[in-house]
Amino acid sequence: MPIILGIILILGAWIAYQKRKSERNSKKNSKIFWDKENQSNLVRKKDLSTLSYITIPYDSLPFKETGDIELAQIQKQLYELREQKIVNLSHITNTDLKLEYGIANLNLLSSYDQNFTNLIRLLNKWANLLYEKGEKQQAANVLEFALSIGSDISSSYTLLAKLYLEFDRKEEISSLITRAMELQTILKDSILDQLYKMYGKEEE
Structure with missing residues (x-):
């Protein structure tokens, strides 16, 4: 029983520590954001x-x-x-x-x-x-053309990969994978996963 109580106390202390740490980080990130936002509102119009x-x-x-x-x-x-x-x-x-x-x-x-x-x-x-x-x-x-200008629409990637397969140009899917790796979108991993499957190998 004392061992169980000790574990509970340790666990409770750890949870409390993590909560305080999270709150401190949240406040810090919030301050950084608002400082940056306030600074941006003072920047004059540029070319x-x-x-x-x-x-x-x-x-x-x-x-x-x-x-x-x-x-x-x-x-x-x-x-x-x-x-x-x-x-x-x-x-x-x-x-x-x-x-x-x-x-x-x-x-x-x-x-x-x-x-x-x-x-x-x-x-x-x-x-x-x-x-x-x-x-x-x-x-x-x-x-x-769409991908060359930075489109991040997943179906544009997968349809082009499908076309490359139909054209017997499977090797060109590797260039799509390289391009997709540079995307800054929440759909990046999903797009890459589909392209890897179409290319015929698992993600490394």
């Missing part, structure tokens, strides 16, 4: 010309006249992005954006990033529709 703007290669992507309403709508929406500025900022927090470019630019930067999100979603829909129609090489071209 945005150095951003990595994305240009849609309309001449090399498989745009065409079509009677398919859904396909036509996707192409129309992509053409409407021609006049928009597009930047992939999905890996940067709002606080870091304000620190780098100033709080006055935040709404503008958010619109650039939203344009990027719209672009990769449209490209994914377009590629899937082309694949369903049997236009596989065109679908691959769309997906290769």
Whole structure:
């Protein structure tokens, strides 16, 4: 009985210690965050010309006249992005954006990033529709562009890997794995797991 009581006391002390440690870390992290946030709100507006703007290669992507309403709508929406500025900022927090470019630019930067999100979603829909129609090489071209600009949509990765298998170009899935390793998304592990399975080996 004394042994059991001792174990209970030790366990209780350990739990209390871990709780206090967690609370201290939480307070510390919160202070760091708010200090950084307050600092970012004081940064003046900066030049945005150095951003990595994305240009849609309309001449090399498989745009065409079509009677398919859904396909036509996707192409129309992509053409409407021609006049928009597009930047992939999905890996940067709002606080870091304000620190780098100033709080006055935040709404503008958010619109650039939203344009990027719209672009990769449209490209994914377009590629899937082309694949369903049997236009596989065109679908691959769309997906290769989408991934080259940083798309993190998992189905874009898996469909392109599926196409490489159908093209008997299995070795190119390894390049998709390398690209996926650089993603900064909560879906990264899931994407890699699917690609490894399609490549025919377990994750190392």
